[in-house]
Amino acid sequence: MTQSLENIALTEAVYYILLTLHQPLHGYGIMQEIEQLSEGRVRLAAGTLYGALSTLVEKGWIKALPGQKHSRKKEYMITPVGRRVVANELERLRELVANGESIIEEAAR
Amino acid sequence: MKFTVHKVFFAWDFEKEEKWLNEMAAKGMHLTDVGFCRYVFEEGTPGEYQYHLEWLPQLPTHPESLAYIRFIEETGAEHVGSLKKWVYFRKRMTEGAFDLFSDLDSRISHFRRVARLTGTLLVLGSAYFIALLLHLFSLGRHAPGC
Numbered sequence: 447m448t449q450s451l452e453n454i455a456l457t458e459a460v461y462y463i464l465l466t467l468h469q470p471l472h473g474y475g476i477m478q479e480i481e482q483l484s485e486g487r488v489r490l491a492a493g494t495l496y497g498a499l500s501t502l503v504e505k506g507w508i509k510a511l512p513g514q515k516h517s518r519k520k521e522y523m524i525t526p527v528g529r530r531v532v533a534n535e536l537e538r539l540r541e542l543v544a545n546g547e548s549i550i551e552e553a554a555r
Numbered sequence: 556m557k558f559t560v561h562k563v564f565f566a567w568d569f570e571k572e573e574k575w576l577n578e579m580a581a582k583g584m585h586l587t588d589v590g591f592c593r594y595v596f597e598e599g600t601p602g603e604y605q606y607h608l609e610w611l612p613q614l615p616t617h618p619e620s621l622a623y624i625r626f627i628e629e630t631g632a633e634h635v636g637s638l639k640k641w642v643y644f645r646k647r648m649t650e651g652a653f654d655l656f657s658d659l660d661s662r663i664s665h666f667r668r669v670a671r672l673t674g675t676l677l678v679l680g681s682a683y684f685i686a687l688l689l690h691l692f693s694l695g696r697h698a699p700g701c
Contacts, residue, residue, distance in 0.1 A: 457658070457660075459657075459658060472629065473626050473629055474630045474631070477630060489652060489654075489657060490657050491654035491655050491656050491661075492627045492630040492632065493609065493655035493665075494655070494656050494657045494658050494661040495657075496623055496626050497661050498661075518625070519629055520626075
């Protein structure tokens with residue numbers, strides 16, 4: 447049985463990186479966007495982000511956009527595979543939340 | 556005003572070294588260049604910078620390292636200097652929190668890299684020591700009068 451890579455739970459950092467890259471962003475933009483989205487809770491450090499971006503490019507979940515003349519900064523964007531990965535993850539998270547809520551509510555009754 | 560401090564840190568003590576650099580920075584002495592056991596500081600406003608160092612997988616002149624250093628610089632940090640594969644970064648306190656690693660995985664992989672370096676140094680050191688002993692031993696055997 448081969449398990450698709452896309453069924454593996456994502457780390458918080460990867461999940462947020464994939465989310466923010468629904469628009470083209472460079473590294474620092476990703477860090478700021480994630481901090482904002484999570485209201486300051488998730489702060490990705492630059493070195494960690496760099497490693498995560500390389501891994502995600504390797505997996506084909508995101509791609510580096512061809513450089514623009516005006517900016518030296520490399521921008522990234524999610525790929526169709528990446529979108530599928532996030533969609534699967536969202537479904538998994540929904541299941542977790544739904545089961546958590548129903549069992550905890552049941553127990554509290 | 557610039558001044559130089561000579562100090563020895565072992566590779567496995569890089570956290571101690573980092574701590575020392577940050578203590579110096581808190582006192583207004585900011586690292587501006589590094590060499591072998593040599594640190595160049597410049598006096599400035601206390602607590603203006605925070606420092607971090609990292610052992611890269613490749614030499615700082617390698618294209619991959621250059622890309623990495625540029626990436627870190629794009630996040631508002633400054634590349635202060637390098638020594639072998641060690642790179643020294645700093646960032647102004649006013650620019651917000653500065654860390655190179657924010658999760659366990661990336662921190663562990665950096666520690667592994669440093670551990671590998673330490674292991675290599677240990678092997679080289681032991682080989683050197685054994686060679687030295689053998690040399691002394693053979694000197695003893697061939698020395699006149701023995």
